[in-house]
Amino acid sequence: MKQSDEELLESVAKSLRAPVRASDGFEARVMAAVRTPERSSVLAWVVRPRVLRLSPLAGLAAAAGIALAVLSLDRAGLQREQPQVAVAPPTAAASVDTVQLVQFMLVAPNAQTVSVVGDFNDWDPVATPLREAAGAGVWTITVPLAAGRHQYVFMVNGNRWTPDPAAPLAVEDSFGMPNSVITVGESAS
């Protein structure tokens, strides 16, 4: 029994020791694959996995960098969301943000619609429509304006730009259609 086991093991080992014959061309294909250049040294460097070890100090520095980046993004977003609010300088005591209610008025008896369009509503012709008072042709609206010099113009019937006949015209006329101008002070004086 023991003898037969040894013979069996010997026969198995013999078969394992025998050289394996691969199919024709196998060796050539393997060598060709080995000789193929890498895709790109940069790409290989990027996709190659690696272990990143950070000391506590380096970790703190990285965290500070992330916090700084997030704050920068946050501030940039806030500036876009609140474009109309003037920012007071930190130490200018006399410069106080002021928002005043301003009434715009236009007499236009034959108008179907009147709106006020200016730098306080992104020059949107439909954002701030005036209301006609009891069909008398007097169109009004009250708008809160931040401190500053604002340019505006009335839009009558959705297609006619009309400067405010009672307000000064802006000296700037970049687009060939004059604007009216209103100045809202920053101080209460």
Place this chain on the structure above:
Amino acid sequence: MIRAIARSLALCAILLACAALAAGAQDARLSARLDARTVTAVTRVLDSARTRSLPTEPLVQKALQGAAKRAPADRVVAAVRELLSELTVARSALGARSTEAELVAGAGALHGGVPAATLTRVRGLRGRDPVTVALGTLADLVARGVPVDGAVSAIVTLASRGASDADLVTFSNQVGRDIAAGAPPAVAARVRAAGANSGARPATVPGRPDNAPRGGGRRPAGQVPPGRP
């Protein structure tokens, strides 16, 4: 240790670059109302303003104004660039702590031909008070036809006497009414400034039948109202 710090610095640089890219992203309001080429050109101007720490909102509004008035793209970009130049000069003349409102008013005055040195002078005369209304009034006078020299003289005189924003608004309205009644703009500004300086009742302006105020009434201080047509 050195490698770890180097890695951290590199990481911070990448994150800061991402933040800078986000800050320079295109304004959605522009993208919605201007073609892509114009948005790109205007965004470059906005980026330039940011690097100079100048406000970008007035530039955005200038571009939106052009879009609302259906101005050609080249004209929109040129107007935005011109305003950036004026804001730059205004900030230089008025100081780094100037508010956005002051810079816009200063840019308006410069556009009307007021010398930059006048802005600096008005700033000095107003002390720590804002100069928005003073410069806005100056630009209004020029727009009403008052020669630049006369307008500057009137505002400088009023400012040197400590005129408040409300005084300047009253002065501007009076000059506007006088001009509408037929007074020569230069004369109206000179006479009204003299009257305001003396503390006396408003002088009679040549060419105007009477000085009685027409319509309107008292308005909030520091505000030039759109009056009654």
